[in-house]
Amino acid sequence: xxxxxKLPDTSFVVLEFQSTFGGTAYMQEVIDDNGIAKxxxxxxxxxxxxxxxxxxxxxxxxxxxKTGEKKIFSGNFLWMCQGYYRHTKAYTPExxxxxxxxxxxxxxxxxxxDLDYAGKEVIVIGSxxxxxxxxxxxxxxxxxxxxxxxxTKICIESPEQVKKDLIAGVAAHLxxxxxxxxxxxxxxxxxxxxxxxxxxxxxxxxxxxxRSGKELKGDIIASATGFNLVMFGDIVFxxxxxxxxxxKTITYRSVFTRYxx
Ligand SMILES: Cc1cc2nc3c(=O)[nH]c(=O)nc-3n(C[C@H](O)[C@H](O)[C@H](O)COP(=O)(O)OP(=O)(O)OC[C@H]3O[C@@H](n4cnc5c(N)ncnc54)[C@H](O)[C@@H]3O)c2cc1C
Numbered sequence: 001x002x003x004x005x006k007l008p009d010t011s012f013v014v015l016e017f018q019s020t021f022g023g024t025a026y027m028q029e030v031i032d033d034n035g036i037a038k039x040x041x042x043x044x045x046x047x048x049x050x051x052x053x054x055x056x057x058x059x060x061x062x063x064x065x066k067t068g069e070k071k072i073f074s075g076n077f078l079w080m081c082q083g084y085y086r087h088t089k090a091y092t093p094e095x096x097x098x099x100x101x102x103x104x105x106x107x108x109x110x111x112x113x114d115l116d117y118a119g120k121e122v123i124v125i126g127s128x129x130x131x132x133x134x135x136x137x138x139x140x141x142x143x144x145x146x147x148x149x150x151x152t153k154i155c156i157e158s159p160e161q162v163k164k165d166l167i168a169g170v171a172a173h174l175x176x177x178x179x180x181x182x183x184x185x186x187x188x189x190x191x192x193x194x195x196x197x198x199x200x201x202x203x204x205x206x207x208x209x210x211r212s213g214k215e216l217k218g219d220i221i222a223s224a225t226g227f228n229l230v231m232f233g234d235i236v237f238x239x240x241x242x243x244x245x246x247x248k249t250i251t252y253r254s255v256f257t258r259y260x261x
Pocket of ligand 1: 015016017018022044045046047081082083084085087130227232233234235
C-alpha cells in the first residue's frame with residue numbers, strides 16, 4: 001500500500017477466485033486499516049495471462065465464478081500471489097475400502113464451518129502441520145506466534161540442544177517403553193523442517209491410551225494428508241503468443257528466464 005500511496009496516478013486491482021479473503025484471523029484488520037477492500041474483486045478466476053512485448057502490457061482473461069461472465073484486465077505490472085497449492089482440490093490418497101466407509105470424510109482444506117463434532121469419534125490421518133494444529137485454539141495460536149521469533153533464534157544458535165529438549169518433551173508425554181527413537185526422532189534439525197506445535201500434547205494422549213496402531217472406529221475422519229502443489233494457479237501464460245513451458249525456464253533472484261536446450 002505504501003508503494004501505491006507514492007504513485008497516486010496508478011490504479012491496481014486484486015483478483016481472487018474465492019468468495020472471500022482467506023489467510024489468518026488478522027486479515028480483516030489489515031484490509032480495513034489499509035482501505036484495501038475497494039480494490040479486491042472476489043469470484044474472479046484468472047484463466048490466462050499474456051504478455052505483449054511491443055506494448056509492455058499484460059492482458060489477463062478471467063471469468064466470474066458467480067455469473068460465468070468473461071472479463072479482461074490489463075496492466076503493466078503483474079504481481080503473482082497465487083500461492084503454491086491447488087485451492088480447489090486437496091490431496092487425499094486412495095485407501096483400500098474407502099468407498100465402504102459410511103461416516104464423514106473431510107479434508108481440512110474444505111472444512112465445513114458448521115460441522116458439529118461434539119460427542120463424535122474423530123480420527124485424524126496425518127502427523128504434520130495440519131494434523132497437529134487442526135483444533136488449535138485461537139489464543140494458543142496467538143501465543144505461538146508471539147513466542148516464535150525467540151524459539152527460532154535458539155533453534156539456529158543451539159540446534160542440537162533444542163533437538164534433545166524437544167525429543168525429551170515428546171518422550172515425557174508417551175507411555176513407558178514407547179519407541180521414541182524410531183517414531184519421533186527426525187533426521188533433521190529443528191526448523192530445517194517446520195516444528196508442529198501440539199497444545200497440551202493432546203495428540204500424544206492417543207498414543208498413551210493405547211489407541212494407536214489398532215482398528216479405530218470413527219464417525220468423522222479428518223484426512224490431514226496435505227495438498228496438491230500447483231504452478232502459478234493453473235493459469236496459462238503466454239509471451240508474445242507463445243505458451244510458456246515452465247520446464248524450459250529457470251529462476252534467478254525471483255525472475256523467470258527462458259533457456260533453450
Ligand atoms: C496445511 C498448512 C498449514 C499451514 N500453517 C501455517 C501456519 O501455521 N503459519 C504460517 O505462517 N503459515 C502456514 N502455512 C503456510 C501459509 O498458509 C502460506 O505460506 C501462505 O498462505 C502463503 O500465502 P500466499 O498469499 O502466498 O498464498 P495463498 O494464501 O495460497 O493465497 C493465494 C490466493 O490466490 C488465489 N488464487 C490462486 N490461483 C488463482 C487463480 N487462477 N485465479 C484467481 N485467484 C487465484 C487463491 O484462491 C488464494 O486465495 C500453512 C500452509 C498449509 C498448506
